[in-house]
Each structure stands twice: as structure tokens, then as C-alpha cells.
Amino acid sequence: MTLLHKILEESVLEKIRPTKEEYEKRDKLFRKIKEVAVRVLKDEKVEAEVTLQGSAAKETWIRNNLELDVFVLFPVSTKEWLKVTGLRIIEKIAEKIGKYEIRYAEHPYVRLKVEGVKVDLVPAFKVSDGREAITAVDRTPFHTKWVIEKLNEMGENSRDEVRLLKAFFKGIEVYGAEIKVQGFSGYVTELLVINYGGFAEALSSISQWRPPVFVDPGNFGSKAKFLHKFRGSPMVLPDPVDPNRNAAASVSLESLALASLASWRYITNPSPRFYFKPPAPDVKAERPTYLISFTLNPGYPPETIWGELKRISRSLISTLRRAGFEITRYKLWSDEEKEAAIAIEMINDVLSREVVRIGPPIWEKKHLLSFFTAHDKVLAGPWVEGDRVYLIEPRDVTSFTEFVRGVISRYRSKSINLESVEIKKILQPKTEWLRWFVYGKYWWWT
Amino acid sequence: MTLLHKILEESVLEKIRPTKEEYEKRDKLFRKIKEVAVRVLKDEKVEAEVTLQGSAAKETWIRNNLELDVFVLFPVSTKEWLKVTGLRIIEKIAEKIGKYEIRYAEHPYVRLKVEGVKVDLVPAFKVSDGREAITAVDRTPFHTKWVIEKLNEMGENSRDEVRLLKAFFKGIEVYGAEIKVQGFSGYVTELLVINYGGFAEALSSISQWRPPVFVDPGNFGSKAKFLHKFRGSPMVLPDPVDPNRNAAASVSLESLALASLASWRYITNPSPRFYFKPPAPDVKAERPTYLISFTLNPGYPPETIWGELKRISRSLISTLRRAGFEITRYKLWSDEEKEAAIAIEMINDVLSREVVRIGPPIWEKKHLLSFFTAHDKVLAGPWVEGDRVYLIEPRDVTSFTEFVRGVISRYRSKSINLESVEIKKILQPKTEWLRWFVYGKYWWWT
Numbered sequence: 012m013t014l015l016h017k018i019l020e021e022s023v024l025e026k027i028r029p030t031k032e033e034y035e036k037r038d039k040l041f042r043k044i045k046e047v048a049v050r051v052l053k054d055e056k057v058e059a060e061v062t063l064q065g066s067a068a069k070e071t072w073i074r075n076n077l078e079l080d081v082f083v084l085f086p087v088s089t090k091e092w093l094k095v096t097g098l099r100i101i102e103k104i105a106e107k108i109g110k111y112e113i114r115y116a117e118h119p120y121v122r123l124k125v126e127g128v129k130v131d132l133v134p135a136f137k138v139s140d141g142r143e144a145i146t147a148v149d150r151t152p153f154h155t156k157w158v159i160e161k162l163n164e165m166g167e168n169s170r171d172e173v174r175l176l177k178a179f180f181k182g183i184e185v186y187g188a189e190i191k192v193q194g195f196s197g198y199v200t201e202l203l204v205i206n207y208g209g210f211a212e213a214l215s216s217i218s219q220w221r222p223p224v225f226v227d228p229g230n231f232g233s234k235a236k237f238l239h240k241f242r243g244s245p246m247v248l249p250d251p252v253d254p255n256r257n258a259a260a261s262v263s264l265e266s267l268a269l270a271s272l273a274s275w276r277y278i279t280n281p282s283p284r285f286y287f288k289p290p291a292p293d294v295k296a297e298r299p300t301y302l303i304s305f306t307l308n309p310g311y312p313p314e315t316i317w318g319e320l321k322r323i324s325r326s327l328i329s330t331l332r333r334a335g336f337e338i339t340r341y342k343l344w345s346d347e348e349k350e351a352a353i354a355i356e357m358i359n360d361v362l363s364r365e366v367v368r369i370g371p372p373i374w375e376k377k378h379l380l381s382f383f384t385a386h387d388k389v390l391a392g393p394w395v396e397g398d399r400v401y402l403i404e405p406r407d408v409t410s411f412t413e414f415v416r417g418v419i420s421r422y423r424s425k426s427i428n429l430e431s432v433e434i435k436k437i438l439q440p441k442t443e444w445l446r447w448f449v450y451g452k453y454w455w456w457t
Numbered sequence: 458m459t460l461l462h463k464i465l466e467e468s469v470l471e472k473i474r475p476t477k478e479e480y481e482k483r484d485k486l487f488r489k490i491k492e493v494a495v496r497v498l499k500d501e502k503v504e505a506e507v508t509l510q511g512s513a514a515k516e517t518w519i520r521n522n523l524e525l526d527v528f529v530l531f532p533v534s535t536k537e538w539l540k541v542t543g544l545r546i547i548e549k550i551a552e553k554i555g556k557y558e559i560r561y562a563e564h565p566y567v568r569l570k571v572e573g574v575k576v577d578l579v580p581a582f583k584v585s586d587g588r589e590a591i592t593a594v595d596r597t598p599f600h601t602k603w604v605i606e607k608l609n610e611m612g613e614n615s616r617d618e619v620r621l622l623k624a625f626f627k628g629i630e631v632y633g634a635e636i637k638v639q640g641f642s643g644y645v646t647e648l649l650v651i652n653y654g655g656f657a658e659a660l661s662s663i664s665q666w667r668p669p670v671f672v673d674p675g676n677f678g679s680k681a682k683f684l685h686k687f688r689g690s691p692m693v694l695p696d697p698v699d700p701n702r703n704a705a706a707s708v709s710l711e712s713l714a715l716a717s718l719a720s721w722r723y724i725t726n727p728s729p730r731f732y733f734k735p736p737a738p739d740v741k742a743e744r745p746t747y748l749i750s751f752t753l754n755p756g757y758p759p760e761t762i763w764g765e766l767k768r769i770s771r772s773l774i775s776t777l778r779r780a781g782f783e784i785t786r787y788k789l790w791s792d793e794e795k796e797a798a799i800a801i802e803m804i805n806d807v808l809s810r811e812v813v814r815i816g817p818p819i820w821e822k823k824h825l826l827s828f829f830t831a832h833d834k835v836l837a838g839p840w841v842e843g844d845r846v847y848l849i850e851p852r853d854v855t856s857f858t859e860f861v862r863g864v865i866s867r868y869r870s871k872s873i874n875l876e877s878v879e880i881k882k883i884l885q886p887k888t889e890w891l892r893w894f895v896y897g898k899y900w901w902w903t
Binding site: 218219221265272297335339372374376379389390391392394395397401451453 | 664665666667668710711713714715717718721743744781783785786804805809811813818819820822825835836837838839840841842843844845846847849897898899902
């Protein structure tokens with residue numbers, strides 16, 4: 012990396028290092044929550060430890076992104092106990108602090124907002140080793156401990172290095188393990204910096220990645236064994252705290268590719284745009300662009316909404332392509348509460364009035380007969396190519412809008428109200444995400 | 458088969474049975490040629506037998522298709538001897554009969570026209586068994602003998618049955634082993650009738666065929682062994698005279714499929730159109746249709762011309778399809794002397810002004826760099842889908858004609874003069890084959 016990179020990264024760090032006030036806020040809030048928790052646990056006569064976890068504990072958060080992960084570590088019991096009694100105790104603590112809601116990951120936890128800061132109150136078991144974890148979150152304290160140790164060993168810049176990589180991943184939108192992103196979690200980002208020894212070193216490696224990517228900060232070795240154990244994953248990162256788990260299991264091939272492309276580009280074309288997404292420019296659509304939007308049915312978590320949105324759009328896109336729409340790009344959006352949408356750009360939004368139908372192999376006489384029965388409005392054919400019959404028939408639906416309506420009507424979804432579908436042709440997009448979509452390249456591709 | 462079929466087939470036979478005059482002409486011509494040949498052989502002091510072979514000998518020819526295959530069977534020697542001395546003697550015979558030309562199959566022979574009848578004078582070796590054949594044609598006398606025996610055993614209708622199947626294959630244009638057709642030779646047609654026991658029985662089997670088709674008139678058995686030995690062939694027919702040879706080696710999957718489709722259709726929809734191609738109706742093109750025509754370089758045999766025409770058109774069609782032209786059908790034509798042509802019908806004869814380019818996988822950084830260098834007029838992108846980059850660039854050539862010119866200019870051919878290419882859009886075709894092409898279904902599909 013060059014001097015230009017150094018200067019840019021220093022100026023980025025000045026914007027993303029947490030402020031003194033944030034550190035004070037963290038301490039004050041955690042103290043307050045712990046006090047309440049300790050009192051409730053005493054009332055309940057339960058021995059449990061109240062601990063701070065996550066980026067706030069590791070001091071790797073980015074300015075304006077302070078969140079508190081407060082884990083209440085109960086003596087080991089059953090998952091059932093945790094879901095019922097553990098959660099009840101957590102709710103008691105939350106009640107005394109403010110308004111809360113119950114969230115569901117592998118098991119339920121509580122989310123609060125305290126003095127403008129998002130706080131997750133998580134019930135977990137206090138196990139003696141990450142490998143003993145009964146629920147996934149039981150490993151978290153060991154993650155926290157492991158990362159703190161390693162970052163301390165790396166020296167005083169280590170947290171800045173982590174913050175740069177987090178900001179980079181956030182900036183190019185591959186940060187986060189959730190379905191929406193299928194990218195790099197905070198923990199994985201920290202592990203990358205620890206493994207490669209710094210931000211520049213990590214970026215340089217990422218730019219040269221080739222899947223399956225193997226990263227081994229825990230120094231377990233036996234790459235072949237791990238690649239076999241976690242085969243199918245584009246990225247394999249044995250969790251230093253429990254090597255039976257692939258810490259990078261959530262990273263999709265596309266996120267991996269995007270991270271690699273952006274790193275590669277950043278090395279030759281550094282720019283603050285990699286870290287900070289600028290406001291979208293005013294644009295107008297250069298080719299047919301549609302917005303397909305839905306209202307959401309209430310009560311479904313983001314994982315469900317994004318999962319269904321992804322499933323539906325993947326199927327829709329491949330159906331459109333098979334029908335002859337030359338789709339260039341598409342993008343998903345949701346506020347995770349009221350609305351979801353798919354934006355699609357294409358070369359052509361009208362299909363030809365005639366369509367070639369490919370019949371079964373001629374040898375399948377039963378299928379051949381059904382084919383001729385099903386396709387009885389023949390404009391030309393049949394003719395033979397290879398060992399199949401072909402014919403031309405008129406096409407009923409030729410417009411994009413009508414075609415999409417027909418396809419969507421055959422789908423099913425819990426969280427997305429498919430009957431609410433609205434299809435609009437976009438000329439001059441107004442919303443931010445849609446303007447970036449129409450813009451048609453990455454903001455960081457300079 | 459029904460009474461309708463019987464009546465139809467009887468009326469077909471009345472048109473295709475050889476006339477008494479044709480039998481007399483055969484005898485008279487063969488006597489004359491044999492006389493000349495015997496005299497020349499005597500002068501040359503060579504012991505050789507002059508024999509009639511082929512459909513004239515087997516009495517399986519179709520009216521107005523009398524051709525004489527006269528084989529001069531020399532004592533066994535080398536291929537070299539046959540090509541030089543054998544051919545010289547054959548030429549001496551031909552000289553005394555009339556104008557002749559030398560043709561080349563596996564080895565050279567002589568073609569004459571005598572009193573309007575095509576005569577092939579073929580030098581071959583007299584071997585004791587088909588399996589001892591030194592050149593391919595040495596087997597022919599054994600074919601003749603074998604077929605005559607079997608047809609005689611089958612009874613007096615057997616030759617009519619053969620003629621019906623020949624006329625059927627001719628009518629649907631799958632008759633002939635040459636590259637142009639890649640269909641059923643006369644010998645294979647005879648073997649099918651012998652194997653299945655008649656025309657109706659053969660058609661019924663063909664309509665139910667499923668490749669690889671195994672036909673075993675020689676009763677060798679061991680189907681699995683033959684299918685393995687001749688794997689890759691859609692049709693396996695161990696030659697009764699030499700089972701080391703697949704008599705149906707020339708039958709392409711497409712000819713097989715066409716024969717099966719037509720047989721199947723004939724059974725439910727009998728019509729004289731299966732046997733006799735009617736004159737093409739007046740038609741006009743319903744969708745963009747082009748004729749790409751070439752002049753031929755002189756001196757190349759039909760096998761070369763059709764081979765090159767097929768190779769070029771296969772490549773052209775797949776290039777056009779990949780570029781986005783939605784090709785429906787295409788057909789090749791040549792008079793085998795002066796001209797060759799490819800007719801192509803499509804849904805669209807103009808491409809979009811913009812094209813999506815798919816880059817290499819992101820991991821191939823060297824290829825990625827060349828991709829961006831090669832595609833520097835970017836209208837949108839790059840973006841990532843899966844693990845590849847995509848971008849949109851303007852398309853230089855959008856018209857069919859210009860596109861085809863560009864593609865053709867990169868091909869090579871000996872027999873086809875590619876620089877003579879003419880590309881015409883067809884609206885109301887005048888030539889017969891082109892009218893059938895534009896008509897867009899088989900004449901026998903009623």
C-alpha cells in the first residue's frame with residue numbers, strides 16, 4: 012500500500028474511532044444495567060454472572076455504532092430452561108429498565124433501547140470451554156476473551172486496524188452475517204485482522220482470495236480436513252474457540268467475490284467512497300427498469316422476510332430469463348416492517364409475439380402426444396432438430412408487467428403479502444437505494 | 458395398420474413397381490456392358506468376373522430409379538493394384554462404351570450414362586467371405602447374395618415391401634447414406650424389411666424406436682456386446698455379411714428421429730404425401746427469413762461440399778444463437794456443382810443496441826484485468842452476480858446481415874467460395890426447396 016492509502020486511512024480513522032463520550036456512555040449504561048440485573052437475580056435466587064460482550068467489550072466498535080451486548084450467564088442447564096426460566100428472568104430485568112421486545116435468533120433474547128443505545132440482553136450458559144457450548148451464544152464470552160487477548164498482543168493499533176476493515180466491509184455492504192447481507196460478521200472481521208496481522212495485510216490477502224478460502228487464526232492446521240468438513244462453504248474459518256464450527260459459514264460466494272473485487276480495486280484506486288457511501292446522484296433510467304413492491308404481513312422477523320424475498324426474487328429472475336427477458340441487474344430492498352421490493356433492470360421489456368416451443372425427445376411417444384395436445388395453436392412446425400420436435404406458437408403475454416403478475420400469483424409467502432404487488436416502471440427514481448440501483452455501478456468503482 | 462393403409466400402399470406400389478421395359482433395359486444393358494468387359498479382360502489377360510450388383514441385381518429398385526452397379530471382381534491383390542491396374546482396366550471398358558467420369562468413394566470407380574441409365578463400373582476383389590473384404594466394396598457381392606436369398610425366402614411380396622419402405626424413406630427424405638442425408642442406405646432398408654418381416658411391421662417398430670436402436674437380421678445376438686462395440690451410434694445393425702461392421706453407421710440421430718416421427722404419424726394419418734413430395738405451395742415468409750448463398754469452387758465431390766456446408770452452418774447457427782438471434786429453423790441446399798446455400802428463419806433479425814458482457818470469475822485477477830481492458834466502453838457496471846463481474850457495453854453490429862458477414866469472413870473452406878457470400882432477405886421464395894422451407898412444416902404432416 013502507498014502513502015496515499017496511509018493518509019486516507021488516517022482520515023477515515025478520525026471519523027470512525029469511538030469518542031470519549033461513547034466510552035463513558037458504554038461504562039455508564041453497562042453499570043446501570045448490571046445493577047438492575049444483579050438485583051433481579053438476587054430476588055430470583057439465581058446465581059448468574061452479568062457480563063458485557065461483543066464489540067463494546069472488545070472496544071472494536073465504530074463511532075456512532077455503539078451497541079451493548081449484555082449476557083447473563085446462568086449455571087448450565089437445559090435449552091428448555093433457558094427459553095422459559097432464563098428468558099423470564101431476562102424479561103424481569105428489561106421491565107425495570109424500559110420498553111423492550113423479544114427477538115429470536117437460535118433462542119429468544121430481549122432487545123431494549125436505553126438512552127438511544129441499542130441493548131441486547133441475552134441469556135446464556137456459563138460453560139468452561141467454547142467447545143462445551145449448549146446454545147450458540149454460550150461461545151460468545153470465549154470469543155470476547157480470545158479476541159481481546161489477541162488484539163492486546165498485537166499492540167495499540169490493533170483496534171484501529173479492526174475498525175478500518177469493519178468500515179471497509181460496511182462501506183461496500185458486505186458487513187453482517189444476517190440473511191440480508193450473507194457477509195462478514197464483526198467476529199469474522201476481527202479474526203481476519205488478527206490472522207493477517209493488520210488491515211492492509213488483510214485487504215491484500217482478500218484481493219488475492221480464491222475459494223474455498225481457508226483462514227486459520229486458531230492455528231489448527233490440517234487445511235484439507237477442514238475444507239472437507241465444511242465442504243460447500245466458499246469460506247472456511249475454524250472458530251478458534253470451537254473448531255467444530257465454521258465461523259464464516261454465513262459468507263456467501265457473492266459477498267466473498269464482492270469483498271475480493273473491492274479490495275483489489277482499493278489497492279490501485281483508493282477512495283473514501285469505499286468506507287462511506289455517498290448520497291446517490293440524480294439519475295434517469297437508461298433502459299427499462301421496474302420496481303415490484305409488496306406490503307409485509309406484520310409479525311415476521313427480518314430473517315424470514317429477507318429469506319422469502321430472496322427465494323421469490325431468485326425464482327422470478329430465472330423465470331423471466333427463461334421466458335426471454337434479458338435481465339441485467341436486480342436488487343432487493345425492505346424496511347423489514349412495512350414494505351419489501353425488487354428492482355429489476357433489463358434490455359427488453361416486451362417479448363416477441365411468437366415463441367418457439369421445444370418438445371420432448373421424439374422417442375417419448377406419450378410425452379410427444381401430450382405436447383401436441385397442449386400446443387394446438389401452431390404457427391409453424393413441427394420440425395425436428397437433434398432428436399426433439401419444435402414448433403412456433405403465439406405468445407399470450409408479451410409485456411413485462413403482465414408477465415410478472417402472472418408469475419407472482421403462483422408464489423406463496425408468509426411474510427410478504429403477494430396480493431399487494433405493485434409494478435411500476437421507473438424513469439427518475441426518488442428513493443436513495445433505487446437511485447443507486449439505477450446508477451448501475453458501485454459507488455466505490457471510481 | 459388399417460384397410461386405408463392397404464389401399465394407399467397398393468396405389469403407391471402401382472406407381473413404384475418397375476415396369477417390364479425397365480427389366481428388359483436392365484438385362485439388355487448389363488449384357489452389353491458385360492460383353493465389352495469380358496473382351497477387354499481377355500485382351501488384358503486378366504481373370505476376372507463381371508457381375509451385376511445393387512438394387513438392379515436384387516430387383517428392389519423403384520420405378521424410374523434404375524441404376525446399374527457392375528462390379529468387376531479381380532483375383533485378390535493389394536489396394537494399390539486395384540487403384541492403379543484395376544482402375545485402368547475399368548477405364549478401358551468404359552472407354553469402349555461411352556463418356557465416363559472417375560468418382561471417388563473409399564477407392565476410385567467409373568461412372569457412365571448408357572442409354573439414359575446411370576451405370577457405376579466398380580473394380581473389386583473376389584474374396585471368399587464378406588469378412589475377408591480388402592476394400593469396402595468387396596462385401597457387396599455378399600450383400601447381394603444374402604438379400605436375394607432372404608427375399609426369396611420371404612415370398613413373392615417381399616420386393617414390394619422393400620419398395621414401399623424405400624419410397625417412404627425417400628418421401629420423408631431420410632433415404633441415402635451420403636453426408637447430405639445421413640440416412641438409411643438401400644441395403645439398410647432391405648435389411649429392415651427382412652428383419653421385421655414386412656413394410657407395415659418395419660414402420661410399426663420404427664415408430665416405437667428408442668436409441669440406441671439395435672437391429673439384428675443376421676441373428677448374431679449379444680446385443681450388449683454390439684452396442685458397446687458401436688457405442689456412440691444411434692443405430693446399430695451388425696452387417697449379416699460381416700458383423701464387425703455397423704451397416705447403419707451412417708444413420709444420424711436426426712434421421713432416426715425423423716423416421717420415427719414420420720412412421721408414428723403415418724400410422725394414424727396415412728397419406729400419399731409420405732411417399733411423394735408434392736409441389737411446394739405459394740408462401741410468404743411470416744417471420745424474418747434469410748438466404749445465405751455461395752458459389753462453389755470447382756472440382757470437389759458432394760461429400761466434401763456437404764461436409765463443409767454442414768460444418769459452417771452448425772458453427773454459424775450456434776454463433777448467431779449465442780449473440781441473441783432467436784433462430785427457429787435452418788436448411789442447407791446445394792446443386793453440388795455451382796451453388797450452395799443456407800436458409801435461416803428467426804424471430805428477430807435485429808439485436809439490441811446494448812449487450813451484457815459476462816466477465817471471468819473474480820478470482821482470476823489476470824483475466825479480470827484483461828476483461829476490463831478489452832471492454833472499456835462501459836455503459837453500466839461492473840456489478841457482481843455469483844462470482845463473476847458483468848457490464849453493459851454498446852453493440853457495434855446489430856443487423857443480421859452485417860453480423861453474418863462478419864462471422865463468415867472468419868471461416869475457411871476448400872469447396873465453398875466464402876468470399877462470394879450473398880445474403881438476401883426472403884419474402885416470397887421462388888425456388889422449390891426454399892418454398893418448402895418457408896412453408897415451415899413437413900409436407901407429410903397433415
